[in-house]
Amino acid sequence: MKHIAEIFSQGEEIVCGQTVDSNAAWLSQQLVELGFTLKRHTAVGDNLQDLVALFREIGERADCCICTGGLGPTSDDLTAEAVSIASGQSLQFDAQAFADIQQYYARRNRVMPEANRKQALLPQSAIRIDNAYGTAPGFALHFKRCWFVFLPGVPSEMKHMFTTLVRQRLLQRFDLQPECLVSLRSIGIGESAIQQCLANFAWPDGVQLGFRAAVDEVQTKLLFSAGFPEQEKHDCVTAVAERIGDYVFAIDGLNEQQGDLLDVVTKAMSLKSASLALLETASQGQLAAKCLGRDWLTRVEVNLDWGRNTGTGDAGADELPAIAKIWSEQLKAREQTDFALVQLYNGSAADYRDKDKAIVLYNALATPSGVVSSQLNAYGALKTKQNQAASLALDLLRRYLQNKCN
Amino acid sequence: MKHIAEIFSQGEEIVCGQTVDSNAAWLSQQLVELGFTLKRHTAVGDNLQDLVALFREIGERADCCICTGGLGPTSDDLTAEAVSIASGQSLQFDAQAFADIQQYYARRNRVMPEANRKQALLPQSAIRIDNAYGTAPGFALHFKRCWFVFLPGVPSEMKHMFTTLVRQRLLQRFDLQPECLVSLRSIGIGESAIQQCLANFAWPDGVQLGFRAAVDEVQTKLLFSAGFPEQEKHDCVTAVAERIGDYVFAIDGLNEQQGDLLDVVTKAMSLKSASLALLETASQGQLAAKCLGRDWLTRVEVNLDWGRNTGTGDAGADELPAIAKIWSEQLKAREQTDFALVQLYNGSAADYRDKDKAIVLYNALATPSGVVSSQLNAYGALKTKQNQAASLALDLLRRYLQNKCN
Numbered sequence: 001m002k003h004i005a006e007i008f009s010q011g012e013e014i015v016c017g018q019t020v021d022s023n024a025a026w027l028s029q030q031l032v033e034l035g036f037t038l039k040r041h042t043a044v045g046d047n048l049q050d051l052v053a054l055f056r057e058i059g060e061r062a063d064c065c066i067c068t069g070g071l072g073p074t075s076d077d078l079t080a081e082a083v084s085i086a087s088g089q090s091l092q093f094d095a096q097a098f099a100d101i102q103q104y105y106a107r108r109n110r111v112m113p114e115a116n117r118k119q120a121l122l123p124q125s126a127i128r129i130d131n132a133y134g135t136a137p138g139f140a141l142h143f144k145r146c147w148f149v150f151l152p153g154v155p156s157e158m159k160h161m162f163t164t165l166v167r168q169r170l171l172q173r174f175d176l177q178p179e180c181l182v183s184l185r186s187i188g189i190g191e192s193a194i195q196q197c198l199a200n201f202a203w204p205d206g207v208q209l210g211f212r213a214a215v216d217e218v219q220t221k222l223l224f225s226a227g228f229p230e231q232e233k234h235d236c237v238t239a240v241a242e243r244i245g246d247y248v249f250a251i252d253g254l255n256e257q258q259g260d261l262l263d264v265v266t267k268a269m270s271l272k273s274a275s276l277a278l279l280e281t282a283s284q285g286q287l288a289a290k291c292l293g294r295d296w297l298t299r300v301e302v303n304l305d306w307g308r309n310t311g312t313g314d315a316g317a318d319e320l321p322a323i324a325k326i327w328s329e330q331l332k333a334r335e336q337t338d339f340a341l342v343q344l345y346n347g348s349a350a351d352y353r354d355k356d357k358a359i360v361l362y363n364a365l366a367t368p369s370g371v372v373s374s375q376l377n378a379y380g381a382l383k384t385k386q387n388q389a390a391s392l393a394l395d396l397l398r399r400y401l402q403n404k405c406n
Numbered sequence: 407m408k409h410i411a412e413i414f415s416q417g418e419e420i421v422c423g424q425t426v427d428s429n430a431a432w433l434s435q436q437l438v439e440l441g442f443t444l445k446r447h448t449a450v451g452d453n454l455q456d457l458v459a460l461f462r463e464i465g466e467r468a469d470c471c472i473c474t475g476g477l478g479p480t481s482d483d484l485t486a487e488a489v490s491i492a493s494g495q496s497l498q499f500d501a502q503a504f505a506d507i508q509q510y511y512a513r514r515n516r517v518m519p520e521a522n523r524k525q526a527l528l529p530q531s532a533i534r535i536d537n538a539y540g541t542a543p544g545f546a547l548h549f550k551r552c553w554f555v556f557l558p559g560v561p562s563e564m565k566h567m568f569t570t571l572v573r574q575r576l577l578q579r580f581d582l583q584p585e586c587l588v589s590l591r592s593i594g595i596g597e598s599a600i601q602q603c604l605a606n607f608a609w610p611d612g613v614q615l616g617f618r619a620a621v622d623e624v625q626t627k628l629l630f631s632a633g634f635p636e637q638e639k640h641d642c643v644t645a646v647a648e649r650i651g652d653y654v655f656a657i658d659g660l661n662e663q664q665g666d667l668l669d670v671v672t673k674a675m676s677l678k679s680a681s682l683a684l685l686e687t688a689s690q691g692q693l694a695a696k697c698l699g700r701d702w703l704t705r706v707e708v709n710l711d712w713g714r715n716t717g718t719g720d721a722g723a724d725e726l727p728a729i730a731k732i733w734s735e736q737l738k739a740r741e742q743t744d745f746a747l748v749q750l751y752n753g754s755a756a757d758y759r760d761k762d763k764a765i766v767l768y769n770a771l772a773t774p775s776g777v778v779s780s781q782l783n784a785y786g787a788l789k790t791k792q793n794q795a796a797s798l799a800l801d802l803l804r805r806y807l808q809n810k811c812n
Contacts (some may be wrong), residue, residue: 017434018616018627020426021721024449028423038421039456041449043430050445148509173496192479192519210482211450213560284693284698288708292690293759293788302706353699356513357540379514381539381562382699 003063003174005036009043010069010079012155023068023158024365025345026306030162035176035226036064046070051064051082059086059144064174066166069153073115079150080139081119082337083122087143091121102153104135120314129165140169147173156303157174177226183212184220186247187261187395188376191218197243204236211347214389215384216261234301245405249395251385261394262290266327268401269296276397279327279334281306282352282361282378299335305345306372317346324373339400340366347379355381361389363396372396372405408614409469409580411442411656415449416457416485417559428473429561437566441632442470457488465492465550470580472572475559477542479521486545490529493549497527498521503534503543510541513521514622530603535571539563540718546575548687572710574628584634588643588660588807589618590626592653592685593801595623595665601648610642619789622667622797626650655801667800674807675676675702685733688751688758688767688784688795692731696796705741712750723752723766730770731777736770745806749799761787767795769802778811 001267007027012316013019024041032038039062042051051070058065067339072081086089086366098120105112122128122139129138129151136152138161147328149166170176186194191211198220207226211218222240224233234254241248258264269276277299288300315323324344332340347359360379365372374396378388413433420424424713430447445468450456454570458474464471476485490497504526511518528534531604535544535557542558545566555572557564592600597617604626609615612631617624627644630639640660647654656664662669677680683705686693694706720731730748739747753765764783771778780802782792805811 014431015434017431017436017444018618020428020431021447024427025423026424028421030423032422038423039450039453041415041427041447043447044445047445103432192521195480195521196519211416211478211480212424220443232539232735280691283695285686285694285706285708288691288710289689289695289792292692292792293459300691300693300708300710302708304694304704304706349657358514366612377514384562386695386698 001265003035003176004035004039004061005031005064006040006042006058006062007038007064008054008058008065008067009041009153010046010067011043012045014043014156015045021109022154023153023155026159026400027066027068027162030167031048031064031066031170032181034170035178036174039162040156046076046078046192048078048082048085052086053077055083055086055143055148059146059148062146062148064170064264065149066162067148067150068158071133071138071152073113077118080121080123083126083141083148083150086179087123087125087141089124092124094120094122094128094137097122100130100137101135103350109394129161130159131161132164133160135169138166140166146198153164153386171401179226180224180228180233180253182222182224182233183252184222184237184241184244184248185217185250185252185260186220186244187217187249187259187391189218189244194218194220194244197245201240201243204232207236215387222370246399246402249398249402261391261398262294265398265401266294266296268398269294272338272401276339277331277340278338279303279331279340279342280390280393281343282359283343283386286386287343287393290394302307303329320346320362321343321364321373321375322360325373327367328364328371338368339397341393341397342366343389345389352385353382359385359389359393363393365396365400367400372400373388374399408441408443409582410445410467411445411470411472412439412448412464412468413437413444413472414460414464414473415447416473416557417449417480418451418494420449420475420485421451429559429564430629432561432565433472433474433568434571437470437472437576439584439587440573440576441584442580444654448460452482452484454484454488456575457484458492459555460490461489461549463785465552467555468552470553470576471555472568473554473556474564477556477558478524479519479541483524486527486529487533487550489532489547489554489556493529493531493547495530500526500528500534500543502530506536506543507541508795523812533618535567537563537567538570544572554723558591559704568787571765577729583699585632586630586634586659588628588630588639589658590628590643590650590654591623591656591664591666592650593623593655593797595624595650595653600624600650603651604646607646607649610638613642621793623655642733652805652808655804656744657807667797667804668700671800671804671807672700672702672802675700678744678746678807683743683746685709685746685748686796687736687749688765689749689792689799693796693799696800697799704743707737726750726752726766726768727781728777729769730768731779735771735776744774745803747803748772750794759788761785761790763789765795767798769799771802773806778806780805 098357124141126141134157138151140149208223210221226268275298279301285302291297328340328342344362351357363374413430531546532547538565544557546555590806614629616627654800679702685707691708697703730750734746750768769780784791
């Protein structure tokens, strides 16, 4: 049986948008991995009535709720009070919690402000969760059908408490069967085209299909239910990967995490101890910038106006593949690298700026065994085109390294 | 009377924690500035029942709700269907929306996948909100006490639609008394240092102070209550800006939006019709990449290993300011530009990677009236250092253009 979990975040700074709530995403990932079914995130501000109403709602909907924030010493920290009202139990002074708070200040040679005394008041039935990094103890209690866990909103404190104390208690308390998420990561193909590739696919029971489109890639996500047979899972993933084709550059969650396009290229380049020289035009430094810290990139040229500055004059679009090819060979010879990647493009500055117009990318990669090339369109707003230009040039190298060049 | 607003985000990737929901924070800030009272954020996954239940709940609680996600072409995009069930109205085919989607593909010389037809189905009473950047139209409708606005989850599309279409409609629809938010945007100074600058500042009633630290800047936010006297507001902002000093590169919300560092530099460079040649080292193409579409940048060099490749050998750190100065003069002369910016740095590859170690940046800017320079530390993880290197080099140009070089 799957257990339903929710995440609740308290804080005016979250509801008013001054803080992006990254705690909720982090906690959700932890709970998904443990085998919970995540149903909802909620955030409300520092208002007692809203908090009380929300705890009652969640208490009826979820089996488990991890809550962050509202445990501080100030007057807008209302969590313990709201829980005590919602659940009809009084707050009790926890002597151990108070001693810990006093010690926290004593170790820093500071006097405990009187306000912090409040943090030692916990609902009667609560189990205290010690906070090794701050003054706010967390606590957990059962209310209606839900096991509530309250943690501070400071990410470092919250994560430490969850990892060292809460995770283990959840595994003891719930009969959890972790699901398995496999992500097929692709570049150069859109979400709806992938869906067409997968039309009429005979899905086995216990697989849930989802998609996620990020800036540089589309992820096809297969969520396999707990206990799904291992061999069948491999077969299903392989069949899906074949349908999508060589756009797939990595599969995460099957054997190992393979990572993003840059990770995949970096692993392959490191295996070969290979080096790359790069000439960028359309991406204007973006590909070099992405490669920061990757030692295989040894030489970069950025050419803002390659047609004017490089003596090719007004070369026609039909000459660009040949020019890119020759330049990549020259660059490789000059820089003495294993690979040289040249990116050219066709399209005016106005085309580049116009989100409704495409520019055409011509990539050529000089390799130890000759030149391979690609010709692709980049669409969208300025930065989208730039990102595509960078990723699609890198993808030519990936395809060669994975033996997927035609 | 204050109007109650909520934010709702749809998507399995949000509820399961693969994506941090930054849309909710951005939208909340917009609504707070418009004068709404923000009460709640909610996120649920791609489950029809959960969506229907949630729309009914919000319809009873809020006056306005901005919803993102679930408008895509795939089977897990359920927003329109859920709204139609919750509100008891059928979905209707919107011929204009369909024509827009077809055009989107036609402009890209691609065939519209059949799946995208679904995006033209909108609830009967809905007002369509056009999406200039993607295939998913948004829509808005009144249900129970609440005005619901549905926007795509892709941040660039969502922000563009909100800014150009939704904001204006909200101002027409609701009787709002916008507070006035003034942001002092600074670079090169941290949040706590700004806080110290402002210690003992005599705040007038009706001003709320906040901070927001982004990758490239810190924003000091002054929220003035509705009806705050104009002159007093100007005086307060001026006094705060003086306390913070020449780290402030722009003030947004007082007279006009001045924008980010790149916008400020672009405006000044355009006024002068000036051009820049750039040599990057530490930021490895990042500064050039940021300047995409800004015509004043006419020449870029990226040097991955300036010490080895450029004949300076193992120059000591004390020689770097002089080398940067000479190179900037040479670059300006060679490229015949108005300005030439050279960025050098001192620190090993290991220092660059180590988040606990700093690298030292040496920037020199050759100008029509001599060379100005800066020497600064970059801290943090790899990408943080890279971003700082790019922004702090650009900031030297900004300081010169604003006559703030010493």
